[in-house]
Amino acid sequence: MANVPGRSNKERVRSRKAPSQDRSRDTVAVIRTAAKQILEEKGFDGLTTNLIAEVAGVSIGSLYQYFPSKEAIVGAVIEQRANETIRALWEFAQNLPDNSFEGAITAVTRWYVERYRTDRALYRAILPEIERLERTEFVRERTAKIGEMIALGIGGFGDEIAPSDPELAGFLIAAAAEGVLARAVLAGDDVLDRPELADELAAMVIGYLTRRRTG
């Protein structure tokens, strides 16, 4: 009697109703925020649907009116974080003080590291779930989108820098940066708080993009 037949598991990851009305949008946001908060404070294992509802000040029934599963809520938190990151990164990239290639990369890298430093608690909880959900489309898109943005940004710096496959380069940079930051966040505070971290990461990206072609 547990499992409802006519609903595939895949369906259970997206939102149940499109939050068209204002009230609905609020509820969705409230739930998402509550989940995020719990994730930060108690980690993934402390995240319970009933607790989410309680913290959100919403009944458990309402929670399931808007999200088909716990997984979907976590997904929404991750998705929103990703969207915020992308938007913020974009904005930041518009207003770089130093417009040189190296300056740009360095600034962006620092900004990125800082972001993880500030929200390390959230990332600590979210990162394993990102991997776990990676196969889900919207999360895959996220890496892709960041990769594209990077590719786009790179594109502005002329032929000398241009990699043969900008998209692949974007993927590599995004994935490498996230790999470094993930490991740094999860390794504890030692590495994450080292001031050289950002510059080393920048060096890696710069080195990658400015290397002499061997082929």
Next chain:
Amino acid sequence: MANVPGRSNKERVRSRKAPSQDRSRDTVAVIRTAAKQILEEKGFDGLTTNLIAEVAGVSIGSLYQYFPSKEAIVGAVIEQRANETIRALWEFAQNLPDNSFEGAITAVTRWYVERYRTDRALYRAILPEIERLERTEFVRERTAKIGEMIALGIGGFGDEIAPSDPELAGFLIAAAAEGVLARAVLAGDDVLDRPELADELAAMVIGYLTRRRTG
């Protein structure tokens, strides 16, 4: 991770007894192997202690004689995988055909990518757990150890290449590579099977290590 009165979490992660006798070592190995197999076949969510015991042909009681918790078993699987990787990487590094710096990096990178390609099922299951366990010492050590090995390997190539902090460089390279491979594994087979992947990763590492210093 249920109710465990009066035992700190930290204690529960290492093996309960040093496997001194042969039989013990066998049992430990048998359990570890069973867990690994289940992980490959059914993923993390299919892994239960009772199933591990069943597949291992061991009673659940015995299982707890050798491992204090499920987490410890997963940790053991990851640890062993890491040790194998380290050992294999070391051996591979001893017998490089091309002893040039770039040749070495390229060869190692290819080898590394291949390793993930071959065992993608295992990695798909294990990767999120690595992140989740990262704070646990022995897993932290793994990244560190790989980092050190890289640092060591790099050290052999003279001053021009030497980074100011070899250990940090090692960490960055290891973490970046793993980030790229993790994302590639989890993103589905498309990226993982692109032949350029290894060389791009190599290019990143080489670029990082051979960059002109800016300071």
Next chain:
Amino acid sequence: MANVPGRSNKERVRSRKAPSQDRSRDTVAVIRTAAKQILEEKGFDGLTTNLIAEVAGVSIGSLYQYFPSKEAIVGAVIEQRANETIRALWEFAQNLPDNSFEGAITAVTRWYVERYRTDRALYRAILPEIERLERTEFVRERTAKIGEMIALGIGGFGDEIAPSDPELAGFLIAAAAEGVLARAVLAGDDVLDRPELADELAAMVIGYLTRRRTG
């Protein structure tokens, strides 16, 4: 996360382990008895797995060690009741005081009605579930088996009585009797307690079996 994949719904109806050891058999019996008792006292809607466990003096975990689902427990209660009925009916039929055809039918019918009268509470709870589970094999078998017994009993009374298809006749008689008793039980006590009920039912069976053939 609710539904375990690799187990078909059908599997969940039989017992989980064969109650080979004595202790196991006890536990199974204790659970079944508790369920039966609750069914009698509170009806089907009052039947809860946790309550069953509590009444049985067994942990909920143990309950699921022996029964794969709530449905299976109800099935077990019904099955046992059916087996008891069949056995008791058989025994009763061996020792009929009056060996005439009509005497036999009348005696058996009275016995049958009495059985429903005595255990009306149980039947009230169980009957709808029998219908619901009827498609499940072991319950289907029950009607069949009673039908066969009746066919067998009829067979002893010579050619004049013999229906052309004894099995079908058995089915009809069993089903009609159960229909009458079910309706009587569920209709409230008025009908069930009318003394003529058994004899009317007997009259129906006798009339059916002794009718002059029209074809």
Next chain:
Amino acid sequence: MANVPGRSNKERVRSRKAPSQDRSRDTVAVIRTAAKQILEEKGFDGLTTNLIAEVAGVSIGSLYQYFPSKEAIVGAVIEQRANETIRALWEFAQNLPDNSFEGAITAVTRWYVERYRTDRALYRAILPEIERLERTEFVRERTAKIGEMIALGIGGFGDEIAPSDPELAGFLIAAAAEGVLARAVLAGDDVLDRPELADELAAMVIGYLTRRRTG
């Protein structure tokens, strides 16, 4: 059947308002029809109030304006079916081709079996609920009413056939017939589709009514 403070269960079974206006009558009918359709297509477990409302194109609030509970809706479906059956049976009985007693019984029985055969899906879903609701008055009335009709029909055939208590005889016949058909429907298609079924049932009824009195 959740939390309903301060309202007796009995009250909750009849319709909430007498559908005096046309619109009301429509809404009631629309809901009833939707419920019936879902019952046929998805069975009782697929029947939820929200789904009924959705299929009926009515808000859940309106649904509760016309029916005090889910049970009442199911009851209404059953009731209507019963009324239809009674009306149709009545009509059919008016126009029997063969006016002999045996011819009448045979014709009616065949008609009845056919009815179950045609709507087996509906009956499969409804039958257990009939048993469950049997205590509710209007369902009790149904069996009674069919019984009365039978009694009435029987009454037309002279003294030889007349049972001592026509009402009880009607009850027995109705209950036996329904028992046989219920078991046949639920047992799967094998029995229900046997052509002899109707005639055997007829034989049972005829035999019952024409038996020589023993007392």
Next chain:
DNA sequence: AATGAATGAGTATTCATTCAT
């Protein structure tokens, strides 16, 4: 009269872990 967002009690089931034998 109608709406549908919100409610929350209720329930089946899982699984890491213990401990008597």
Next chain:
DNA sequence: TATGAATGAATACTCATTCAT
């Protein structure tokens, strides 16, 4: 040392019903 029966806390999710608008 080994066994495996027993434990029970923990949790995701459903759905009949209400009531403010």
